[in-house]
Amino acid sequence: MLSEQSVPVVRATLPAVGAAIGDITELFYRKLFEAHPELLRDLFNRGNQANGEQQKALAGSIAAFAGMLLERPDARPDAMLSRIAHKHASLGVTSDQYKIVHRHLFAAIAEVLGDAVTPEVAAAWDEVYWLMANALIAVEARLYEEAGVAEGQIWRRMEIVERREESPDAVSFVLRPADDRPVRPFRPGQYVSVQSELPDGSRQIRQYSLSSAPGRSDRRITVKRVQAGGQPDGEVSSWLHATANEGDVLTVSEPFGDLALADGDGPLLLASAGIGVTPMLAMLDHLAATGSRRPVTVVHADRTPADHAHRREQAELAAALPGARLHLWYEEPGDEAPRASAGRVDIDSLDLPDGLTVYLCGPVPFMRAVRGDLLRRGVPAADIHYEVFGPDLWLGQR
Known part of the structure; x- marks a missing residue:
């Protein structure tokens, strides 16, 4: 005060x-x-x-x-x-x-x-x-x-035990501790930082959501190559795509992040766009692993089905949940996704239950539009949670 x-x-x-x-x-x-x-x-x-x-x-x-x-x-x-x-x-x-x-x-x-x-x-x-x-x-x-660490002492070495291409611009890395210390539990939706030593000697840090459920001895992150048009491409994402392979060791932080799935049995809306699918995958994976019967509305938007990282996995996880329904929007659906809608996400077309808790992740314009639509439909602002990849420009204050 x-x-x-x-x-x-x-x-x-x-x-x-x-x-x-x-x-x-x-x-x-x-x-x-x-x-x-x-x-x-x-x-x-x-x-x-x-x-x-x-x-x-x-x-x-x-x-x-x-x-x-x-x-x-x-x-x-x-x-x-x-x-x-x-x-x-x-x-x-x-x-x-x-x-x-x-x-x-x-x-x-x-x-x-x-x-x-x-x-x-x-x-x-x-x-x-x-x-x-x-x-x-x-x-x-x-x-x-x-x-369980001293102030600032968050880093540990983790080995890449699997690398998998998820889309033309997204690759996932399965990480396992390079020492004998166990990984600590995390909450679905949280992220880790990766500290990358670049050719000029700098150690640049970026955050990546954990894209699978807690409870395993390893962790998975999914990295989208940042291509910025007229601006320089993402130096860390480009470096990881070009050089990080199985057997390499990365410097990775403990998990953090306040976009974390809360316990309960109330209805959920998990809405994502682009690489924002990653924290939602961890939430869906956790719900499936725990046998949840919560009503879950899953929404994802992308440019094309081919650009949709983890597309098959997201569909399989949603299908494994008896209370889940998956809704997809693509700018160009094509023949690969005949059941998907074309264009931008239309929240008004969804049958949303009362008492909804919402988790959003994706580009800021997408989250701002979805959040605004939800507020107009009467969803309380306190029940809409979001994650920003990059500096937070105070979406929640607008």
Whole structure:
């Protein structure tokens, strides 16, 4: 909760800070990486830095958090904090790094806003920052404790025991510990980070959903090759596709992620597009393995049936669940999927039961459209959960 003296200051300056936040975050990252080039080389996603997505995510988180402090002073935005904390834990972020961020962020604020940053304004926004930072540090400490590791010590070596092409642009890797330590349980829908040493010596990190159920001695991830059109292709996904083979050893994190299937017997909607199918596969696999009879509506959208990674597996898992129904949409269904619908997902065409819990994963435009349709149909926002591959641009705040 913000102090009484800071509330009016933050309320009065939030429009100015919000208007300048893009310039502030751009300058912040420049200062940060000049002082700590190892963070860009080995921690931050260089692709998201280059295209500006990380700057937008940081700006969105600060503005969203400050707005929530003003609008709901007695509540803590746990959903937002949880998503950020899980991502930080999956990267091995440590509490001392928040002091580094604070120093360069406030230097950027002072430089961009100039004389408008009076001591009173600086103190109020300092309070906003540390309210958010200390809440994240506390959540991350709990996540590390639950993982049974010291702060930031999330990494282990895992051997690729199987590589399988799932579509022209997606390949799955089955991973097994390269040491004698057992894998810890995870919740269906969670992800791991993979730290890849690239030819230039950098150790870039990316997150990949675990695409099979918990309870096995190995783990499976599915990697889609990122082809960005006019932008550089994904350097880690391209590297894994080109070089990672059976017998190779990868550096992989413990599982994290707050898009995790909750226990219960209520109806579910699992909606995905593209490679967003991967956490849904883990959920379906878990439901099938546990003999669940929950009503499950499975929705997937893709460009063509050939582009649909794990298409046969998803259909088989849905067929194994007595309460499941699979609905497919393809931009170009062709003759390969005669029962699929053409075009974009039409939520209004589905018979959805009351008391629905929803899990979404896929490109942000897809999730925003589906979420909006569900809200219009009366599904409470609190019951719609989503995962973003990449920086979170605060879908849930729109």
